[in-house]
Amino acid sequence: MEHINRIVENGAEMEPVYKKKRGIVLLRRVGNMIYISGHGPEDQITGEPLFRGRVGEELTLEQGYQAARECAVIILGALKDTLGTLDKVERIVKAFALVNCGEKFTEVDEVMDGFSDTMAEVLEERGYHARTVMGTRNLPNGNISVEVEVIVKVAG
Numbered sequence: 001m002e003h004i005n006r007i008v009e010n011g012a013e014m015e016p017v018y019k020k021k022r023g024i025v026l027l028r029r030v031g032n033m034i035y036i037s038g039h040g041p042e043d044q045i046t047g048e049p050l051f052r053g054r055v056g057e058e059l060t061l062e063q064g065y066q067a068a069r070e071c072a073v074i075i076l077g078a079l080k081d082t083l084g085t086l087d088k089v090e091r092i093v094k095a096f097a098l099v100n101c102g103e104k105f106t107e108v109d110e111v112m113d114g115f116s117d118t119m120a121e122v123l124e125e126r127g128y129h130a131r132t133v134m135g136t137r138n139l140p141n142g143n144i145s146v147e148v149e150v151i152v153k154v155a156g
Contacts, residue, residue, distance in 0.1 A: 024037060025037065026039075026078060027078060027082060029082070029154075032090070032153055032154050032155070032156065033093075033151060033152070033153055033154070034079070034082070034151070034152040034153075034154055035149075035150075035151055036075055036078065036079075036149055036150040036151070036152065037149060038098070038147040038148065038149040039071050039074050039075055039078070039147065039148055039149070040067075040071065040139065040140070040141060040144035040145075040146060040147045040148075041066075041067040041068075041070035041071055041074070041144060041145065041146060042074070042141060042144065044074055044077070044078075047141065049141055049142055049144045049145075050067070050070055051063060051064075051066070051067035051070065051144065051145040051146070052142055052143055052144055052145060053100070053143060053145055054100050054101050054102045054105070054137070054143070054145070055067075055099055055100065055101045055102065055105055055108075055111055055145055055146075056101050056102030056103075056104065056105025056107075057101075057102035057103075057105075059145055061107055061110060061111065063145070064099060064101075064110075064111035064114070064145055064146065065110065065111055065113060065114035066114060067111070067114065067144075067145040067146040068097065068099075068111050068112055068113070068114030068115040068146045068148065069114035069115065069117070069118045070114075071097075071114075071115055071146055071147070071148040072114070072115045072118035072119055072122075072148070073118065075148065075150055076118075076119075076122055079152065083154060086122070086123065087155075088154050088155050088156070089123060089126055089152060089153075089154055089155075090126065090152075090153040090154055090155050091123075091125075091126045091127075091128075091129070091152070091153050092119050092123065092126065092127050092128070092129040092150060092151075092152055093129060093130065093150075093151045093152060093153050094129055094130045094131065094132075094150070094151040095112075095115060095116070095119075095129050095130075095131040095132075095148055095149070095150050095151075096131070096132045096133075096148070096149050096150075097111075097112045097115060097131070097132070097133045097134070097146060097147065097148045097149075098133075098134055098135075098136045098139060098146070098147045098148075099111045099112065099133060099134070099135050099136065099145070099146055100135075100136055100137065100138065100139045100143060100144065100145050100146065101135040101136070101137070103137075105135065106135070108133045108134065108135045109133055111133070111146060112131060112133040112146075112148075114146075115131075115146075115148050116129070116131060129150075
């Protein structure tokens with residue numbers, strides 16, 4: 001995850017340039033708190049979805065779990081890029097997720113486990129967080145499968 005949100009152009013590492021969306025920012029630091037906008041399982045350079053569709057219809061529970069895991073990887077990459085190191089993350093405070101699910105799909109908590117498990121694997125105790133997860137029938141960017149927003153406390 002050293003350079004997850006970096007690109008290489010003509011052999012040189014470059015900072016990615018993200019499209020601005022109506023005043024929305026990827027994250028906002030206020031004091032020792034970072035508020036991270038909802039991130040889906042999308043390529044952070046092109047914006048193309050890595051997982052699209054409803055869990056329980058077009059996607060399996062396992063694919064939903066992987067989509068949520070990808071959201072965690074993306075968010076960890078954004079934190080590392082912003083802070084320079086994940087050592088500055090004091091703790092993941094709160095996560096909120098929306099799972100795009102089929103009409104009869106009810107295991108939204110198991111999908112979100114992909115996010116939570118990854119945070120705990122990478123950050124250990126600092127990755128444990130309060131969380132809320134809800135099912136929905138539509139998400140942006142061509143109907144992505146999961147979207148996660150996070151509140152993080154950082155050192156200093």
